Amino acid sequence: MPIQERYPETWVTAEFIEQHQRPGIPVVLRQGVSEPEWNLDYLESKIGQHKFLCRFYGSERKTLDKRQWKTIGSGISAKSLSFSEYADLVRSGQAHQEDIYLAKCPLVETSLSASPSLQELGQKFNLLKGMTDFNLWAGAGGHTESLHYDTFDGTLIQLAGQKRVVLFPPSQLSNLYPFPLIGHLHHGLKLRSWFSQVYPDNPDFETFPGLKEAFKHRYEVVLNPGDVLYLPVGWWHEVSALGEGFVCSANRFWSVTPRRRLFSQWSSWRTYFAFLLSMPFMSLKFLQALLKSNRKEELEKVLRMF
Ligand SMILES: O=C(O)CCC(=O)C(=O)O
Numbered sequence: 001m002p003i004q005e006r007y008p009e010t011w012v013t014a015e016f017i018e019q020h021q022r023p024g025i026p027v028v029l030r031q032g033v034s035e036p037e038w039n040l041d042y043l044e045s046k047i048g049q050h051k052f053l054c055r056f057y058g059s060e061r062k063t064l065d066k067r068q069w070k071t072i073g074s075g076i077s078a079k080s081l082s083f084s085e086y087a088d089l090v091r092s093g094q095a096h097q098e099d100i101y102l103a104k105c106p107l108v109e110t111s112l113s114a115s116p117s118l119q120e121l122g123q124k125f126n127l128l129k130g131m132t133d134f135n136l137w138a139g140a141g142g143h144t145e146s147l148h149y150d151t152f153d154g155t156l157i158q159l160a161g162q163k164r165v166v167l168f169p170p171s172q173l174s175n176l177y178p179f180p181l182i183g184h185l186h187h188g189l190k191l192r193s194w195f196s197q198v199y200p201d202n203p204d205f206e207t208f209p210g211l212k213e214a215f216k217h218r219y220e221v222v223l224n225p226g227d228v229l230y231l232p233v234g235w236w237h238e239v240s241a242l243g244e245g246f247v248c249s250a251n252r253f254w255s256v257t258p259r260r261r262l263f264s265q266w267s268s269w270r271t272y273f274a275f276l277l278s279m280p281f282m283s284l285k286f287l288q289a290l291l292k293s294n295r296k297e298e299l300e301k302v303l304r305m306f
Pocket residue numbers: 137145150154155156163237239249251
């Protein structure tokens with residue numbers, strides 16, 4: 001069964017609440033925002049001088065056995081660049097070759113997040129309490145954000161180029177082989193147990209036999225500029241930027257409504273345990289950072305892990 005699609009003409013919030021928000025089922029609102037295309041020139045005109053943390057994933061990362069990973073997401077080497085500097089890396093092809101990505105960059109201090117078409121999204125989806133502001137997820141085609149789930153409801157808004165999202169429901173948690181909780185004792189929040197050890201595009205059914213069952217519940221959707229994907233808490237998603245050009249989205253996380261959907265899932269409880277288990281490691285790193293001469297930089301590194 002494909003992910004359901006709706007169009008603004010037939011969008012009824014009450015229907016969305018009944019059919020998607022209450023049960024926690026994703027839906028795509030095609031052409032849900034009417035933004036100008038967020039291409040490189042447009043973004044440079046709006047946020048060219050704004051600094052963002054760029055993640056340097058490196059071209060080999062995708063080929064590694066994930067069981068060898070020591071870091072995920074926030075543990076990747078990162079450097080602060082202005083958007084214009086990053087745009088040059090995209091234009092020169094370096095961002096594509098070395099898989100350099102702008103992941104989860106807060107837009108709160110920029111004029112972009114005040115855009116009326118983004119601001120009215122919450123009302124449309126009955127998502128009334130934002131847990132974050134809008135974040136930018138942008139880079140060159142070819143980048144993939146690995147399979148993981150989040151602890152809040154999310155809206156992913158496509159703004160330039162196309163992204164393909166592969167989805168699995170929360171019920172497939174164990175069939176998707178998340179990193180073990182115990183890893184947080186050794187790696188803090190660098191290696192996160194809400195990421196999967198499998199590659200959905202290159203499944204290894206021998207090592208991960210449960211994947212066969214998970215694949216019976218695999219969904220896929222391609223987002224075009226203007227489309228908005230509603231991603232309920234606990235839904236696994238792997239997001240790939242298609243093509244070779246610049247691809248850009250913004251997302252926002254929202255408080256889960258109704259609350260019982262949050263607490264009735266083992267995936268949510270799992271992340272709370274994960275945070276608890278990571279505390280000794282994170283506290284140690286925090287204390288070590290305090291003792292370093294470049295304290296500010298070191299503390300920032302620790303905070304980035306959250
Ligand atoms: O767009 C991306 O690259 C990832 C977005 C994502 O993981 C999310 O919206 O939760």
